Amino acid sequence: MKAVPILAASALVSLVACQQTPILERNPGAERASYSEWTCDGEKVLAQFYGARVVISDSRSSRWLDRGTQVGKVFRAENAEFRFRGDSATWTRGDQTSDCEVRPLPEEWQEAKADMRGPLRFMARGEQPQWLLKITDKDVFFEVPQEEQYRRLPASEPDYYLDMWTYDIQTREDRMRVQITDGLCRDPRTSEPYPSTVRATWNDQVFRGCGRWLAKGDYRP
Known part of the structure; x- marks a missing residue:
């Protein structure tokens, strides 16, 4: 060709x-709508930040979570929690908790x-x-x-x-x-x-x- x-x-x-x-x-590179990408027990997960809230999305669904009280590193919703720990995290849905690590580009x-x-x-x-x-x-x-x-x-x-x-x-x-x-x-x-x-x-x-x-x-x- x-x-x-x-x-x-x-x-x-x-x-x-x-x-x-x-x-x-107005800067497209600003913190507004910042995000991070993770692999949680083999599944690709996206975290998108909007002030005191975060949207956690995988290949099937999305959930809004609200910032908790522990220095802003824990976000919660009913039967769901995403806890950030530097380059690692945990993603809990009901009684299932997945270990997450940062996914490179x-x-x-x-x-x-x-x-x-x-x-x-x-x-x-x-x-x-x-x-x-x-x-x-x-x-x-x-x-x-x-x-x-x-x-x-x-x-x-x-x-x-x-x-x-x-x-x-x-x-x-x-x-x-x-x-x-x-x-x-x-x-x-x-x-x-x-x-x-x-x-x-x-x-x-x-x-x-x-x-x-x-x-x-x-x-x-």
Whole structure:
């Protein structure tokens, strides 16, 4: 298969113009909606933090838990408890308790971080067709390998509205809108939980998938 070189596009980047709501922090890498990923007795588990609450998600379900009184490291709900202990944790549901350990970034994400010349802020992937999105401070990289499509587009600060970060990009050759929502996303093939839902509209094609803000990961209460 012949690869098509990445096209460096030079053009204006226009951000979405819409009414802003008051928010605590406009930086996508801020603590807001921070998360950590765990392996609990072999199962992939995602913890997403929202102030004094946390959402614990596995491949089947999600639960809201409230911060307890023990220095904020214990979160509880009816018949459920998640207790953080540095790089380990315990996840209790009813009379079943699982031992958890921090789950490192998948190898694909680690390789992408190492290969980028600048800091990798966000990365996402999806299926049907398979696609890959990477965002740095200066560029948006978008790949659809099956269609031999590779693009490198200029990035700017995203617009924020109602828990969604939006990148609007327009060049002479391409139009792209990337919408990233901080919230649970499950891989449709594996049911693995991810901390962000992604919708990418490239010209007339729409791609949906799951991703991660790299700076928000590995958070501990």
